[in-house]
Amino acid sequence: xxxxxxxxxxxxxxxxxxxxxxVSQRRTQRLRSRCHALLQAQARRNTPSAIVNGVxxxxxxxPALAGAWCLAYLVEIIRRAAAVYGQ
Amino acid sequence: MARLRAGDTDAFDEVYDAYRPRVFAFLLRMSRSRMVAxxxxxxxxxxxxxxxASLRPDTRLGPWLFTVAxxxxxxxxxxxxVEDAFAADLLSLWPSPAPWPSPFDLAAAxxxxxxxxxxxxxxxxxxxxxxxxxxxxxxTPADAAVVCGISAEALxxxxxxxxxxxxxKLDETPAVAAFKRRYGx
Numbered sequence: 001x002x003x004x005x006x007x008x009x010x011x012x013x014x015x016x017x018x019x020x021x022x023v024s025q026r027r028t029q030r031l032r033s034r035c036h037a038l039l040q041a042q043a044r045r046n047t048p049s050a051i052v053n054g055v056x057x058x059x060x061x062x063p064a065l066a067g068a069w070c071l072a073y074l075v076e077i078i079r080r081a082a083a084v085y086g087q
Numbered sequence: 088m089a090r091l092r093a094g095d096t097d098a099f100d101e102v103y104d105a106y107r108p109r110v111f112a113f114l115l116r117m118s119r120s121r122m123v124a125x126x127x128x129x130x131x132x133x134x135x136x137x138x139x140a141s142l143r144p145d146t147r148l149g150p151w152l153f154t155v156a157x158x159x160x161x162x163x164x165x166x167x168x169v170e171d172a173f174a175a176d177l178l179s180l181w182p183s184p185a186p187w188p189s190p191f192d193l194a195a196a197x198x199x200x201x202x203x204x205x206x207x208x209x210x211x212x213x214x215x216x217x218x219x220x221x222x223x224x225x226x227t228p229a230d231a232a233v234v235c236g237i238s239a240e241a242l243x244x245x246x247x248x249x250x251x252x253x254x255x256k257l258d259e260t261p262a263v264a265a266f267k268r269r270y271g272x
Contacts, residue, residue, distance in 0.1 A: 011253040012222040014203045021115050022108040023125055031129055032103060036096045038136045043094025 088146060091139050099139075102148055103132065110156050113219055117160045119208055127159045150230045157216060157234055164212070206256035214249035217242060 022028070090098035110131055114124035134155050135148075142151070207215060220231040232242040 011250055011257055012218065014199070014257070015207060015218055015222040015253070016225075018200060018203060018207075018223060019112075020108045021112045023111055023128060027125065028107065031132055032100070035099060035103070035132055035136045038133070039094045039096055039099055039139065042136070042140055 088142065088144055088148070091148075092142060092144070094139070099136070102135075106149065106152050107132075109224055110152050113153065113224060114156055114160060116204075116207060116219055116223075117157075117212060117216060118163070123163060127156060127163060130159055131156045147230075149224075150226065150234055153220060153224065153226065154234045154236075160212075202257065206253055209256060210249060210252055213245060214252055217246045218249045218253060221246060 023031075091102065107128070111124060111128045114127045114131075115121060118124050118127065131152060135152065207218065210218065216235060217231060220226045220234055221228065226234065228242055228246070229239055231246075232239045235242060235245075237245070
């Protein structure tokens, strides 16, 4: 079966002329607010200071605090052992 | 694109206002359900926001949005078909519900427009999507091929078949006279 191209073009022209639909104003605003909140949260996470703070805490401050606590614990054990056995 | 990647809400608003009605109309005509189209529209925009920071600077948002919307529609359709297959036996036990007016019945005021909507809605979804993307949304065949995940040649063939099927369906309806009056013979 063959179809006339002109007829086909008119079919596409009819589709092109169909109306556009949209969601309700309330739903539009709700989704917009949700997207804004997500965008802003992501932007905060991706800022250099946040990255530096996150990286520095994970890689420097955290291990340093843990190391200091272990060192203090060890020193205290040695001090008490010395107090007991040193006399 | 750079502003959107940086989380600029004004840039988001520009894209949102420009594309929201177009993406929604596409989803509505694909799904033929306002409720489904609204849910898929929400998910499309949320995906854009979640992935905004990782998008390439040369990403073209129009084709990108239609690709996401289209993939969400097909994913939803696959899930619905599975559910329908399981529910078919159960549904046959219930009394038939009253016919629910489609969005097109309610919204399409003009007879010709209504007929075109009906003809379009009866096309197979693979045909409907290429007609909508090219004729209604104005995408280039190359962009439409990317959106549909097929080659340019496959899209050309699919569009040709879709146009023929649409013309045939319009010819079958009583509105053909009005259609020819409006668009010439």
